[in-house]
Amino acid sequence: MATLLVKNTHTLITMDDHQREIPGGGLFVRDGYIEQVGKSSELPTSADEIVDLEGNIVLPGLINTHHHFYQTLTRAVPAAQDANLFTWLKTLYPIWARLNPEDIFVSTQTALAELAHSGCTTASDHLYLFPNGSRLDDEISAAKIIGMRLQASRGSMSLGESQGGLPPDSIVDDEEAILKDSQRLIQRYHDPKPGAFVQIVLAPCSPFSVTGELMKQSAVLAREYGVYLHTHLAETEDEESFCLQKFGHRPVGYMKAVNWVGEDVWFAHSVYVNNEEIKSFAQHGCGVAHCPSSNMRLASGIAPIRDYLAAGVKVGLGVDGSASNDGSHMLGEVRQAMLLARVRDGITGFSLSKDTNRKLMTAREALKLATRGGASVLGRSDIGSLENGKCADFIAINLNRLEYAGGLQDPVAVVIFGQPVNVDHTVVGGKFVVKNGQLVTMDERELVRRHNQCARRLLADR
Numbered sequence: 022m023a024t025l026l027v028k029n030t031h032t033l034i035t036m037d038d039h040q041r042e043i044p045g046g047g048l049f050v051r052d053g054y055i056e057q058v059g060k061s062s063e064l065p066t067s068a069d070e071i072v073d074l075e076g077n078i079v080l081p082g083l084i085n086t087h088h089h090f091y092q093t094l095t096r097a098v099p100a101a102q103d104a105n106l107f108t109w110l111k112t113l114y115p116i117w118a119r120l121n122p123e124d125i126f127v128s129t130q131t132a133l134a135e136l137a138h139s140g141c142t143t144a145s146d147h148l149y150l151f152p153n154g155s156r157l158d159d160e161i162s163a164a165k166i167i168g169m170r171l172q173a174s175r176g177s178m179s180l181g182e183s184q185g186g187l188p189p190d191s192i193v194d195d196e197e198a199i200l201k202d203s204q205r206l207i208q209r210y211h212d213p214k215p216g217a218f219v220q221i222v223l224a225p226c227s228p229f230s231v232t233g234e235l236m237k238q239s240a241v242l243a244r245e246y247g248v249y250l251h252t253h254l255a256e257t258e259d260e261e262s263f264c265l266q267k268f269g270h271r272p273v274g275y276m277k278a279v280n281w282v283g284e285d286v287w288f289a290h291s292v293y294v295n296n297e298e299i300k301s302f303a304q305h306g307c308g309v310a311h312c313p314s315s316n317m318r319l320a321s322g323i324a325p326i327r328d329y330l331a332a333g334v335k336v337g338l339g340v341d342g343s344a345s346n347d348g349s350h351m352l353g354e355v356r357q358a359m360l361l362a363r364v365r366d367g368i369t370g371f372s373l374s375k376d377t378n379r380k381l382m383t384a385r386e387a388l389k390l391a392t393r394g395g396a397s398v399l400g401r402s403d404i405g406s407l408e409n410g411k412c413a414d415f416i417a418i419n420l421n422r423l424e425y426a427g428g429l430q431d432p433v434a435v436v437i438f439g440q441p442v443n444v445d446h447t448v449v450g451g452k453f454v455v456k457n458g459q460l461v462t463m464d465e466r467e468l469v470r471r472h473n474q475c476a477r478r479l480l481a482d483r
């Protein structure tokens with residue numbers, strides 16, 4: 022039995038149903054789970070490890086619902102810097118075709134380390150190409166070393182250029198092999214229990230890179246095993262035209278046609294949706310991974326997040342792949358989500374409303390997207406808030422810093438409104454991944470050296 026006592030925080034933010042914010046709060050953790058939350062004076066006084074967090078704000082660990090870890094190897098590639106989605110993809114596909122198992126392994130650790138520094142404790146990753154013998158296993162074993170929770174999506178691409186798809190034929194795979202490998206991964210790694218460190222998700226890449234048949238068969242397989250389904254949807258106007266032309270449906274209608282509706286489905290982006298489609302997401306329980314930085318970077322558009330929330334749609338945040346962001350900063354993404362929702366309110370005229378009860382998206386609403394929202398999108402009731410019985414996944418930030426000076430009258434707001442910082446502590450299942458600002462599960466300098474070596478090989482003249 023290992024116990025951890027966290028005490029004397031400046032404020033502990035629970036994100037529970039009552040939105041409790043406890044000045045001087047703390048946590049008592051046993052074997053990776055929270056046993057007590059409350060004022061420090063009400064908690065046990067002894068534990069195997071005691072951490073005094075005076076001056077720190079403690080928040081639930083942030084949850085990233087959409088990423089492509091391997092893209093950390095192709096950040097800011099010159100030819101793809103200033104292009105929209107389809108051109109960006111066509112520029113990068115041939116580079117990604119050179120990925121190998123070591124690249125997948127190393128880039129997973131880089132992406133997760135960066136996320137851990139930015140306050141993330143659970144990340145969903147969408148790996149959809151497997152060139153040169155790469156496997157999802159490479160990612161799963163790399164994540165285990167970092168010590169974060171991983172929703173590992175077994176992605177896929179099967180619709181090559183010769184069949185009217187976007188990716189070159191050389192990087193698409195046989196559908197039977199995709200389904201067989203998906204089943205193998207679920208059987209080998211998927212842990213359905215609370216506190217799971219690895220869960221498998223089935224994730225054909227997008228309407229323009231897989232067939233309808235693979236979408237349908239993936240849904241059948243996922244439901245047979247009770248795993249979740251994930252894909253990119255309604256990201257750009259190009260995609261909408263593609264779906265209308267090729268399938269005779271708008272993207273959301275196409276998902277209905279291939280049985281991709283339900284509590285067990287979440288979509289990345291979902292920028293181009295109408296009111297009926299928003300209602301249908303709410304009705305069927307489909308979730309959305311909102312990726313504000315990526316949508317801005319690729320000039321994709323602004324997702325109607327406040328309309329989703331008003332309709333009761335589950336919404337989480339995603340940093341998206343690091344070739345379209347090009348950072349993986351979760352706290353930064355919370356700020357972007359809040360600011361971009363305000364830009365949209367400005368464009369739609371909401372901000373001009375005379376009704377003083379109508380507010381812009383608040384810092385706490387944005388933070389909820391990255392905590393409770395992310396947990397609900399991923400179907401995990403064991404994370405996203407600091408409550409008795411939940412996983413001991415939390416972050417701590419020292420408030421006595423330049424970036425927050427003058428804003429301590431509302432510590433939650435200053436953390437979101439202020440310049441995104443790297444956190445001081447990141448704890449996953451009661452264990453430190455980042456301590457005093459340092460990654461403790463790996464040698465970070467060595468990781469960066471190895472990562473840059475892989476990136477140089479990948480981008481070398483072909």
Ligand SMILES: [Zn+2]
Nearest residue numbers: 253289341342
């Ligand atoms: Zn993506």
